[in-house]
Amino acid sequence: MRSKFWLFSLSLLGILLYGICQVRAAEKPKSVRIGLMRTIFKDTPDSLLQILMKPFSAVMESQTGLSGDLVMTPSYDKLGKQLSDGDIQVGVFHGFEFAWAKLKYPELEPLMLAVNNKAPLKSYVVVADNSDIKSVNDLKGKSVSFARGNREHCRLFMEHRILPANTSAGKFFSKINNNADAEDAFDGLAAGEVEVVLTDSAPWESFKTQKPGTAGKLRVVMISEEFIPAVIGYNPKKLDKNIRDNFKKGMLSASENPKSKRMLEFVKISSFETIPDDFSTQMVEMLKSYPAQ
Numbered sequence: 001m002r003s004k005f006w007l008f009s010l011s012l013l014g015i016l017l018y019g020i021c022q023v024r025a026a027e028k029p030k031s032v033r034i035g036l037m038r039t040i041f042k043d044t045p046d047s048l049l050q051i052l053m054k055p056f057s058a059v060m061e062s063q064t065g066l067s068g069d070l071v072m073t074p075s076y077d078k079l080g081k082q083l084s085d086g087d088i089q090v091g092v093f094h095g096f097e098f099a100w101a102k103l104k105y106p107e108l109e110p111l112m113l114a115v116n117n118k119a120p121l122k123s124y125v126v127v128a129d130n131s132d133i134k135s136v137n138d139l140k141g142k143s144v145s146f147a148r149g150n151r152e153h154c155r156l157f158m159e160h161r162i163l164p165a166n167t168s169a170g171k172f173f174s175k176i177n178n179n180a181d182a183e184d185a186f187d188g189l190a191a192g193e194v195e196v197v198l199t200d201s202a203p204w205e206s207f208k209t210q211k212p213g214t215a216g217k218l219r220v221v222m223i224s225e226e227f228i229p230a231v232i233g234y235n236p237k238k239l240d241k242n243i244r245d246n247f248k249k250g251m252l253s254a255s256e257n258p259k260s261k262r263m264l265e266f267v268k269i270s271s272f273e274t275i276p277d278d279f280s281t282q283m284v285e286m287l288k289s290y291p292a293q
Contacts, residue, residue, distance in 0.1 A: 032243070033069045035079045035088035037097060039152045040230075080105040086238035090247070094152050095121070095228025099283040100292040107235055110275045111248055114230040117270040119202040121229055123150075123157040125222035126197045126204065128189055133196065136162055136222055142195040143175035145185035150200045153227040156290050158198055161224065183207060190217045225289070228282055232272075 071088060073079040080101030082088040090111070093101060102108050127133045133142065139162060146154070163172050170176065177185070177194060182203030189197050208215040232251070234244065255271040276282070 032090065032247075033071055033088045035071045035073045035082050035091040037076065037079060037093055038072050038074045039094065039097075040092065076101045077104065080108060083108055083233060083235045083238070086235065089234065089239050089243075091233045093231045093233055095231050096153065096156060096286055096290050098231035098233050099228070099286050101233070102283070103287070103292055105235075107237060108233050109236055110279060111232045111234050111244070112251060112275060113228075113273050114232070115270050115273050116202065116229070119205050121151075121153055121227040122201040123154045123224040124199050124201060124204050124220050125162070126186070126189065126199060126218050126220055127195065128192065129217050129219045131195065131219075133221055139196060140172055141174050143177075144169075144173045144196040144198060145177040145180050145188060145194045147182040147185045147197060147199040147203055148178065148180060149182060149203065150198065153224070154198055154200055156227075157224045160290055161222075162198075183211075186211070186218065187214060190214045228279075228286055 071082075073082065073088075073091075076093060076097035077100075079088065079091045079093065079097075083091045083101075084105040084107060091101075091108075095113075098108070098110065125136070125139070133139065146158075158169065163169060173196075175194070177188075180188060182199055185194070185197045185199065186204075186207050188194050204220075236244075251272040252274065
């Protein structure tokens, strides 16, 4: 499950570079710098990232003549500033992180979303079917597994929807297991090794399909609201319009390309999609529930 998580992230990079490969502007810059949130790759060691990122730059350069410079950024604030200053041309954020960055750097704009229609971006609190846990109020003092590979919205959900104010997970739960992948976490829950699993939507949906018998011994007691998908953002003042439009066109058509479509299906991305009309409203609501950190 862990390897699938960073494969998801690296494949997202691959599709982004595919989009840049579609750029056919008359005048091309020497390089296009893509900034990526380090939180997207939280389970991947830096040493491994350096090795895995090199082929993408090579593919981009051979296809377009552009030097694909991929930059890992530790915080949404720094990535927002890099886009604002023009040090980075395109940035990949978690949806809520883009909302936070735009508060401080209002010139930033969303270019498109990376969407998985089969597994909406939600968090699940799962317990054994025979458990006496009925709601979030019953979770205090329980043992919990945080499925390895959970994306950042799961942490955010836990901090704002489960933990009381000014309380850490270590003080709230009696025991925490951070080392199990999602399948092992669910198996352990069914076997009575832990009392609660906090999981991302995609692993839970996958587990129900792969092990319906074991999943039938479990039940969901809490589901988060749907989070904004990953946002590809940019600064209109720092990215050439022709490059932007061709880049966008290339990524939006990625699911129509046989090779890219297979990659998307493997990592459970349905498509890149245009920004919905109510996106600003979605960000306002997200900020109400999950204020900037």
